[in-house]
Amino acid sequence: MTAGIDLGGKVAVVTGAGRGIGRATALALANAGAAVVVNDLAGEMVEEVVTLIRGIGGKAAGAVCAIGDSAAAEQCVDTALSRFGRLDIMITNAGNLRDRVLWNTSDKDFDSVIMTHLRGTFTCARAAARHFRAAGEGGRLILMASLAGQRGNFGQTAYAAAKAGIAAMARTWAMELAKANVTVNAIVPNALTRMTETIPALGPYAAMAERGEPLPEHLRSNIGIGTAEDVAPLAVFLSSDRAAGISGQCIGLGGDRLSLWQHPQEKQFALHRGGWTAEAIAETWSATFQQSHESIGIDMGEI
Template sequence: MGILEDRVVIVTGAGRGLGRGEALECARQGAAVVLNEFDPATGAAVVAEIESSGGRAVLVEGDVSQVEVADRLVAVAVDSFGQLDALVNNAGILRDRTLVKMSPQEWDAVIAVHLRGHYAATHAACGYWREQNRPGRMVHTASTSGILGNFGQANYGAAKAGIAALSTIVAQEMAKYGVTSNAIAPAARTAMTESAYGDIPATESGTFDFWAPENVAPFVAWLCSDSAGDISGKVFGVQGDTVELYQPYTSVAVIENDGQRWEPEQFTDRIGSLFEESGIVAQAEFMMSKLRYTMSQR
């Protein structure tokens, strides 16, 4: 018996990549799955794949940043399968460009799909859980680009940092209903990372393929299960056979001024102690170089 037997799970952007893996794994664990996908052909193919293995799945086509599509996801879950137990917010796009060259359209498109898409589906699901007074699970998809910052991804990183914050706040607001909210910062070989990193070769068959997109799905399915009920408001790094726990932004040093308002010029002499005390460098850093697992290196 799977860990999601009799559960109903929504997965957005489920036609390929991580979302496809998450939909298939949730179905394998016994859940009925409501798939959302912008590209109807790939979405329908995943529904067919689940059904051919004896699972239950239905497709809601469309752009998840549209409130009507997000609302329909919850309505279809209830109409088709009687309830909603978990939401996996996954749909996403890239429009990478350094900020100076980034057009308003590139900014808006990425913010819309990721941040508005997460808001729209989360809003619909949380409204349902509050109204029904039912427990629920949410897994949102952040990124190391948002948590750490990544060159050329101001739009994407801003959206992904926003998603981590959204997840933390919704975790606080929905705790009284028994609804959990966590975010993952995944890494895997998909069409999206191919466009960012180029071809990441698969490991020879027979050995564990670290960057295979299906590797992210087991932890996501587990976060959707009853067993994960006491975990909320956290950000996990997930890739290959690893799960990391990220520390939220934390104050690590302080300066004070003897109970007096600061004069701006005082900071010239005093600011250094913040960096000395914390060991953090004052200049802009390439935080991605601090990743434990990087696609370009493995």
């Protein structure tokens, strides 16, 4: 059991739990005492994680399905209710990648990423929210956002769009579900997983993590990137009673770096009585706004 955090009696669904962050999260929740529904589209991976959890004395059940449509979401919730009699925590982690620059992104690639990440988060959260409201015992929705959704990232049109949408949904649902005592937060993870192993600069470090070797201090602290296991404690904390007052937040964790992300808000403004002309905008922009442009992209520092 995770020191100081007890999830005994709680039941969680973790989508995309066959590998990476989902797998690490499922194991961490089980170690903290929760019963876990392990979802993935690969049956052998689901069975492996279920077996691991049972091997440490935990409770687990599998839900083999591809996250995206309503039927898959209902299957995950129904598995929790039929096997463990309740549902307390829904963690929407399932995802995929179809990285392409804008002009090379096909409709099929875009739709695949949106279906799994954005629609899958929506359908799973909706199914859980309906249960939470009917049961009247509160609950936890924990969504997986991304640095790409916060900052943008070259070659990740669909992924960045989906993850930005997930962050927005977390803020919206936190308001909608507050009266039901359901908290909604988005994790912004930064970990060396299969979703980062194709980035050339991170390749050698991904190999180090795969071999179980410790990652360099500057990577864990300055860049704030680590392993999937480094991210999992945040999901355990947000699932617990100690996080009852936290909702509508985007919270980052990578390596040794825990962070609270600032939501978009109006940064600067100017007034022009009677309305603006294009010329007035041009003059005011260069005088007032030009030096305040926001930066874009993920800062990888000195890797």
